[in-house]
Amino acid sequence: MIALFKSEFYKLRKSSIWLLIFVSPLLSFFIGLLEFNEVPQFEGMQWVTTMGMMAIGHAILFLPLLTGVFASFVCRYEHAGGGWKQLLTLPVHRGNVYVVKMLLVALLIGLTQLLFVMALLVIGWIKGFPADIPWNVIGSSIAGGWLACMPLLALQLFVSVAWSSFAAPLAINVIFTIPNMLIVNSERFGPYYPWAQPFLLMMPDSSESFGALNASAETLFIVIIGSFAVFFLAGLLYFQRKEI
Amino acid sequence: MSEFIIETKNLTKKFGATRVVNHVDLKVKKGEIYGFLGPNGAGKTTTIRMLLGLARPSKGSIHMFGKDIRKEKLAILRKVGSLVEYPSYYGHLTARENLEAVRVLLDVPKSRIDEVLSIVRLTKDAKRPVKGFSLGMKQRLGIATALLGNPELLILDEPTNGLDPSGILEMRELIKSMPKEHGITIVVSSHLLSEVDQMATQVGIITKGRIIFQDSIQKLREQASSSIKLTVNDVEAAWKTLLSNGYTTDLVQNNIYIDRGTDDQVAAIVKSLVEHDFSIYRVEEQKKSLEEIFLELTGKEGGLL
Structure with missing residues (x-):
């Protein structure tokens, strides 16, 4: 499994796709930088409000899209040159291959999240935010956003493994990501929509509250863990039985 | 075992x-x-x-x-080393990197990469991205990959x-x-x-x-059994004469064929023809080619050759 991870990491490192982890944190950085939310009642809460602003574009749009792109990409170079054939005739467990691919994408999303925090810290330093950084809120928001990407990741990896086309899984992803802006407003559907979950978990509690953001953390966690388990097991089972 | x-x-x-x-x-x-x-x-x-x-x-x-x-x-x-149908490769990697990605999984020493590259004579092109390779070079890289794990x-x-x-x-x-x-x-x-x-x-x-x-x-x-082909002046009459003398032969396209005849049989047939005043122009051995056997075995519809 470690060898497999090394091999996969090697293939990924030599491609340029990992550069995409910089895109969203960079854009969020500018959004955060240009944001002057001088509302008196938020005095002393600049960290959280700024992060809330930055998270809107990042979590509604970029996190779901990036998850799909990365998932497609770790399968793309296998589909393109007959890599599956070669990889699966080597002494490796199919299950491990699948899990390693998923870990790799999770790692990339994780790095994106870390860069996002760094962007926030730089903004705070430039603008002179209070010295007591609310690590609790930031930490849980970042980790929550990452965690909420997992069901989506499992789903996208499933689709990407099944279809040899690179564009089709991406198209699906875009189609389902666009309505996000509407769905996060829905209290009924929002929590169950995999593409909306990153946003719901990433928004800090205190800044704003509307629509599906009112859903309790427990509901979200159950939905996320539940749907992750379903998508992951379905994908894994499919991959293990797939005839190459 | x-x-x-x-x-x-x-x-x-x-x-x-x-x-x-x-x-x-x-x-x-x-x-x-x-x-x-x-x-x-x-x-x-x-x-x-x-x-x-x-x-x-x-x-x-x-x-x-x-x-x-x-x-x-x-x-x-x-x-087992394998190469199935078309060669498998990662286009964004060079030949050496392709082998490295596989080597890690097989746990063989790094030196093995140079060995297999030289076996398939790709050492010179090892640093080029594989997407620029010709099909023949990709095929050779495929063989190299197959050989990597000894x-x-x-x-x-x-x-x-x-x-x-x-x-x-x-x-x-x-x-x-x-x-x-x-x-x-x-x-x-x-x-x-x-x-x-x-x-x-x-x-x-x-x-x-x-x-x-x-x-x-x-x-x-x-299985490529041979037959003897006789070319004579009056084929029709010669065949009938042979038949009346108790020799079964095949008459195909103005030639007489003796299937699986022993040397003695062939000699006897030739002798009998000479005795009946036929002119024998040629006595040839005809071998079925492997291709013909193969087509016979697989049925003609295969379209092989």
Whole structure:
């Protein structure tokens, strides 16, 4: 499994796709930088409000899209040159291959999240935010956003493994990501929509509250863990039985 | 332990209702070059995919190195190098990086990469991205990848597909040298008899999913039975004379053919013709070519040559 991870990491490192982890944190950085939310009642809460602003574009749009792109990409170079054939005739467990691919994408999303925090810290330093950084809120928001990407990741990896086309899984992803802006407003559907979950978990509690953001953390966690388990097991089972 | 490196029993693969591979019993001995021969769509690739665990048999068993593939797949795959249909590669990596990505999984020393690169003569191009390679070079890289793990068994599916004549020659020499130099057993599939004829020691012929011949290449050649062709002045009369003298011969296109005649029989027939004052212009031996046997075995519709 470690060898497999090394091999996969090697293939990924030599491609340029990992550069995409910089895109969203960079854009969020500018959004955060240009944001002057001088509302008196938020005095002393600049960290959280700024992060809330930055998270809107990042979590509604970029996190779901990036998850799909990365998932497609770790399968793309296998589909393109007959890599599956070669990889699966080597002494490796199919299950491990699948899990390693998923870990790799999770790692990339994780790095994106870390860069996002760094962007926030730089903004705070430039603008002179209070010295007591609310690590609790930031930490849980970042980790929550990452965690909420997992069901989506499992789903996208499933689709990407099944279809040899690179564009089709991406198209699906875009189609389902666009309505996000509407769905996060829905209290009924929002929590169950995999593409909306990153946003719901990433928004800090205190800044704003509307629509599906009112859903309790427990509901979200159950939905996320539940749907992750379903998508992951379905994908894994499919991959293990797939005839190459 | 059986003496066979590969032994399948009743191996069957169904796609829907059609049996693409139908009760195939492959037997490959150690050190052989096994030519797996059949027209396009006969079930060669499907059989090979099952041997490599890429596809699941609908019925039947596969034993390799005396192990059941369902139980010890990884142990088997560790000893097998393969190239299935088209070469597999990662286009964004160079030849060396491609091999490195596989090497990590096989846990062989880094020096092995240089060895296999020099075996397939890609050392010069090792630093180029593979997407710029010609098909022949990709094919050679595929062979290099297959050799990387010091396999005991090499399974090559149509390794000369898409190669130019010099590439084919090179590939053939490479394949022929393996059992001698490294003691590797090789299964090589092809739809070209001439190709198999030039390198294989054992032949298995498959058509419509069934094995119709499996033996040494010599046995196949022996089936190339000879007949004697006689060219005489008055064929019709000569044939009748022979028949009335008790010699059964075939009359085909103004020639008389003696099938599987012994030397004495031939001599007697010639003598009888001379005695009846026929002019004998030629006495020739006619051998069936391997191609003809192959077409006979597979049925004409294969469209092989």
